[in-house]
Amino acid sequence: MKGEFIDPINGVEIEFKQINTDDFESKYYSVEKEIIKPNxxxxxxxxxxxxxxxxxxxxxxxxxxxxxxxxxxxxxxxxxxxxxxxxxxxxxxxxxxxxxxxxxxxxxxxxxxxxxxxxxxxxxxxxxxxxxxKEMTSHAINFFHVDDTDLIxxxxxxxxxxxxxxxxxxxxxxxxxxxxxxxxxxxxxxxxxxxxxxxxxxxxxxxxxxxxxxxxxxxxxxxxxxxxxxxxxxxxxxxxxxxxxxxxxxxxxxxxxxxxxxxxxxERVIIPARQSKLNFIFNDYKKINNNTFYKELIVKLLNSKSTFDIIVYSKKQIKQLIKNGPLSQIKGELNLCYRDVFDFENDNDKKYDHDEKVINVGTNFTTGINIEKKDHIYIIILPKRLKIDFVNNRGVFTNGVNTIIQTLARQRLPGEIYIIMPTPYYINAKSLPYDSEINTQIVNSFQKYASGKVVSYSDTNKEKKLLNKAYKKLTDLNTKASENIQNTERTGMNSLDYPSKERFILEKGENYLTQKFFDGDLSTYTFFAALNNQFLNCRINKLYRDNKIIFEKGSFFETIQEMYNDYAFDVVPPGVEGGYKEERYAEYYSEFYVWNKLLNMLPSKEFYFEGGKRDATPAEIVFIKRYLLMLVISHGKIDREFTSRELGKELTHAYLKSCIRFSNIPLFEDEAKYYTKTEYNDDYPISITDANLILHYKKWDEYINLIENEIFLYKNKRILPKFPSTDFVNKFKKEKFNTELENLLTIDPIISADIIPFKDTYSNTVKAKRVESFFNLLIDSFFSKNIKDIQPTINGKREQRHYRDIARIDLAQFYLNLLYDKIPSAIL
CATH class of the missing domain: 3.40.50.300 (P-loop containing nucleotide triphosphate hydrolases)
Incomplete structure (x- = not known):
């Protein structure tokens, strides 16, 4: 295994949750604090x-x-x-x-x-x-029968x-x-x-x-x-x-x-002699057993008969590791330790085994257990990212960063620790609280090793303010209800009290903070903390990541399909047996999310063609993106091969249909403020840029309606002129829609990246012809028609060519959503 050495950044004090005297109101509590130092x-x-x-x-x-x-x-x-x-x-x-x-x-x-x-x-x-x-009587009857109970x-x-x-x-x-x-x-x-x-x-x-x-x-x-x-x-x-x-x-x-x-x-003080080597294996695959470095590590440990333990996030993950991976060779020798949620009284038969020769694989030794095995290898598998808010797939890591710290701390003697986790996200430079030199080092490291979206740093000792703000928001939202209850005579009625702040904090506060801390992303926090030497018992050592994708001759489409399967198929909604169900997919997910999951992965990858002999050209990169988007649209099912040009044409119509369909749902208002952050909707997932994009495509619908209204009957056939009407042209000019379309070329991420060939086509069209170009695009994307046109005679006059049998395409059952992540929960 060949990894990249990483030196930790020096100068960042260990950050931990402090308990201070001002956490307790002095008029109620008598509090004193003393700080001590370890030897x-x-x-x-x-x-x-x-x-x-x-x-x-x-x-x-x-x-x-x-x-x-x-x-x-x-x-x-x-x-x-x-x-x-x-x-x-x-x-x-x-x-x-x-x-x-x-x-x-x-x-x-x-x-x-x-x-x-x-x-x-x-x-x-x-x-x-x-x-x-009764029990004592039964015991007397069996006086001559001796068992372990009798020895007490x-x-x-x-x-x-x-x-x-x-x-x-x-x-x-x-x-x-x-x-x-x-x-x-x-x-x-x-x-x-x-x-x-x-x-x-x-x-x-x-x-x-x-x-x-x-x-x-x-x-x-x-x-x-x-x-x-x-x-x-x-x-x-x-x-x-x-x-x-x-x-x-x-x-x-x-x-x-x-x-x-x-x-x-x-005080938290680092003792280098007591630190294990901390290694990372970045894994964005659905199955751990598909990861090259994980497989090599396990095979190496088995061959060398090294002592190691693996902690995973769920009982299901244990089964997956053993079923098809290298651990299957020794499954009979493994000690599987986990907590059975249906075993209310006794879980001792599934506990961690301290015997140095035993390999423990399980979930229930994230805290309390001290692993004191010499030269021990400790493997921690963090959960994959999942985007359905109401599904908790973190298992034993549900409580977030505190569980990470405790899990790492199980290794009491110096050895090696491997964390297998998704690639961390980028860190927001403006959110970092350190001096400029340290901030620069952190940002540079994340630029080198991270991918995807940008996550902000979180200060654990400022979480009290977050909870106060959240509780105030909740109470403000219920001000009217509170006033109505207080002004109503309810003597003899059932108890009706709004939960106190302490009850809110105990029951819901930590879950809320876990979602907020480093945007709820375990991988980003863990890498950040390791990079800044925040863990007492381990120090960052190496990083293993497979960032090369090589296209062998004749295997382009198979390799693209494999990329999709590895990086996207794991987001199929839980419980959907055998694949996607359109209604459930649309309700819980959007293709926007799946596509961006893939897109965020691409910058961390290096693409090579001809078996690795040469870098991919810009045109080949576009082809890769187009093919991946087509896989997203078809939910991974493509029954034939495409050229890049064919994909561009198919994607254009599908993408524009998606934008019109999902910009026009009734839940959205006409003002951008409904989508973007305000004091009381800071949980909205739609950015100002996305909101402007939605509002832009809502305007397209007006032009489509105008075209539809101009269709008329001629000899029982629905026909339409093959050129924009005067009303269409006037509206285009009055609204300066050419300027808006030029702006679209930069704000729409799919158009700006040339994934659909609209940017070059529109930019290369002379301005005088752009209204006609836009009209033709709407006709091709949103209307069905006979391939044969017609030249009608109206009032004895021979007219120009018209579309025949033309009708607007019904998008009501069009579930493909590439416009935004999902509907904000506050609107729902």
């Missing part, structure tokens, strides 16, 4: 432990914001040991998922906490003090000094399909609360990996936490990747500790 090896125990020791008995909520791999969890687990040794305290450790419980139990055992003093909620069915009389001695709630459970369990979340938690859980928590009350025990609650449990903190479950009111002495809230929703959780939790909050924030 020379990158660990913070030396500076964190003294603070925790000094505040051992202080009642407060401690927020620890420290980088991945800096040892925050280990330091807290040492403190768990200290609390467990005191008869005054009981510790609850809440983690995001079942597959982390065993790890934390092991951490407790290693520190000397006796097994009989640790409650593990996964084994809740095995504890005698929670069994019903008879226990009591008072035996346990440390309780390990999921955050969901602590919050009393029964799961999506149930109303009540399991009866044993209800019984367990009642006994725990009673034990604390009767014996005056104080609770220490540790929320570790809080970033991965935010979605569980819904208002109805936070409400249930109040069962522990007056019992909680201290809480620890720990993460390397806090988000805005975390701040709302901190506020809720701090109410149990008299709203006292202590923020401990660690």
């Amino acid at each position: 020379k090896k990158g660990y913070l125990a030396d500076s964190l432990k003294p603070i925790l020791d000094d505040e051992f008995d202080v009642k407060n909520t401690v927020v620890i914001n420290a980088g991945v791999g800096q040892g925050k969890s280990r330091t807290i687990m040492d403190k768990v040991l200290d609390y467990s040794m005191s008869k005054e305290y009981i510790v609850i450790i809440a983690v995001p998922s079942n597959n982390l419980i065993e790890q934390y139990e092991t951490d407790c055992l290693v520190r000397g906490i006796a097994p009989d003093n640790i409650f593990n909620i996964i084994r809740i069915n095995q504890y005698d003090f929670l069994k019903s009389e 001695r008879k226990s009591n709630i008072s035996d346990f000094r440390v309780h390990i459970m999921t955050t969901n369990a602590l919050l009393g979340n029964p799961g999506e399909n149930f109303i009540f938690p399991a009866s044993k859980r209800i019984n367990y928590f009642e006994k725990l609360v009673d034990h604390c009350n009767i014996n005056k025990k104080k609770l220490i609650i540790v929320f570790d990996e809080i970033h991965d449990a935010i979605q569980n903190f819904r208002e109805e479950y936070i409400y249930k936490l109040w069962n522990f009111q007056n019992l909680v002495h201290k809480t620890f809230i720990i993460s390397a990747t806090f988000n805005e929703a975390s701040k709302e959780v901190i506020k809720y939790i701090s109410e149990f500790t008299e709203k006292k909050i202590k923020i401990i924030e660690s």
